[in-house]
Amino acid sequence: FLLASAAAAALPAFAQSEPTVATIALHLEKPGAKIPANFIGLSYETEQLSDPAYFAPTNTGLIEQFRALAPHGVLRIGGSTSDVAWWKPTPSSQQPPLPPTVTPQPPSPGAKPFQELAYAVTPQAVVNLRAFLDATGWTCLYGINLATNTPTLAAEQAAFVAKTLGPHLEYFQLGNEPDGFWRRFKVKDQWTADAYFDEWFAAVQAILTRVPHARFGLPDTASQPEWTSRVADRLTALPDHSFVAALSHHHYFTGPPSNPKANPHDMLQPDPTVLATAAVTRAAAEKLNTLYRMTEGNTCYLGGKPGLSDVFASTLWAADYALLLAQLGYAGLNLHGGSGQAVANSLGGHLPGELLMADPHAPHPRPFYTPIAEIDGKYIAEPVFYGLLFAQRFAGATMVPLTFDPGAVNATAYAAKTPDGKLLLAIINKDENRDLRIDLPGGAFTETLRLTAPSLTSNDLRTTTANTRGKAWTIPRASILLLAQQPR
Ligand code: BDP
Secondary structure (H helix, E strand, C coil): CHHHHHHHHHCCHHHHCCCEEEEEEECCCCCCCECCCCCEEEEEEHHHHHCCCCCCCCCHHHHHHHHHHCCCCEEEEECHHHHHEEECCCCCCCCCCCCCCCCCCCCCCCCCCHHHHCEEECHHHHHHHHHHHHHHCCEEEEEECCCCCCHHHHHHHHHHHHHHHHHHEEEEEECCCHHHHHHCCCCHHHCCHHHHHHHHHHHHHHHHHHCCCCCEEEEEECCCCCHHHHHHHHHHCCCCCCCEEEEEEEEEEECCCCCCCCCHHHHCCCCHHHHHHHHHHHHHHHHHCCEEEEEEEEEECCCCCCCCCCCHHHHHHHHHHHHHHHHCCCCEEEEEECCCCCCHHHHCCCCCCCCCCCCCCCCCCCCCCCCEEEECCEEEECHHHHHHHHHHCCCCCEEECEEEECCCCCEEEEEEECCCCCEEEEEEECCCCCCEEEECCCCCEEEEEEEECCCCCCCCCEEECCCCEECEEEECCCEEEEEEECCC
16 A cells, blocks of 8 residues: 555656647638748768768668658758868879868867868769669758868869759758857857858859859858858848858757756757747848758757657657748758767767767767668668658648647647648647647548657657547647648
8 A cells, every 4th residue: 555655646646637628729811831842851971971882872771761751852961071071083082181261270178180080072972872862852952061171172072063963952051060160170269150151152153153053051050040140141242142042050959968958858848949040040031032941950969869869759859840940931951860970979078069070980879869770781760750750741731820728738739731722730749747638629630640659768659540530639648649631
């Protein structure tokens, strides 16, 4: 008895109570943002290209996963390794010397000097990438070194990449997280958004002379999305900025893994950073009349964290984050992963909040956050993959604004209308303890997809497609539901 009552006392009061009833109202009269067909994307390190057999037509396991995720997704190639890559057009080409624009900074404790991390990208890797894109139906955002490159060399690579990728090339990105270049490549006080823009524009001009139709996404910032504002001012001052395809930034919920915030509970709370970043980015994009995309992100930087980045909480996070970006008018998102980056933990010694310079020569344990993991030669869909897969159901649809009140339950909801008139309703119950009930008196919906797991920290993900029709639904704690209603 004593034991039983102790157990009962340990249970939160609401654990045995009825589900909380949520209220929802769809505002069908005022359509929201249109979600592009290529909304969903993945991001990989440029260093992944140092193995030309990776993005290759022969890597069928990986192709299968890409196709399973989205018929027309976007593969972004970049990451911190993009700024130490050098283009090796012929087998006898030598690594170029560091350009005078670089002022090497002392590496952060435990990190390697970036000069030791340089690696080559060859034409073969780009040719194989083209065939990989053909096989997947995906397009590419191709990252070119800005930090340790010259405009002439950038243009030489761009010319080959544009010719080879053809219609699969969406646009180039020059430089990864330039707002952090002062950590390795630049004198801090001199490295401003304007200094960046000048270097970026010099490379753009060189590329445009070789590839007149080239387009570019920028500035791909890590933590200063407000750079987009200065970038937009500089671009609008030019006679023509039609070469700009998108504004971009990155987003990791938190990091490094030792940050106390790096826990499932905190990760699933509403995140004001997302809204603030969206507001500043959208304002800049409106000035340029261009798109905006979140080109690299995930749960926790420095490779993610076990028990956070590789469990069901990350599925919920990814689905919720993707659909929130859709609602905020983003053109898409690319969640980062692969095996081409060193995980911080394997290098160690970084200051909290410091960016990792991946070591392409180190053995790469897979990052905990990767959407697709390579395990024993097989490609396995990981928790964030399923979150993206869920959000992919919204690609091509138009968001429907809604008012949603889940009471005390930590839940979100998103609605959209597909081009053929189907109404989609996603309900994400991120709560650890409370089940949610929703009554939809407006008409019957069909349950089309449900993702659930025994707990937020479980990796025992269950996917069901029940196809049941009804007007009232229970969305248990730690689960996502997708309902659909045929046009009436
Ligand atoms: C980002 C870098 C990327 C890293 C990632 C991480 O752009 O290359 O792999 O952090 O630390 O800032 O996991």
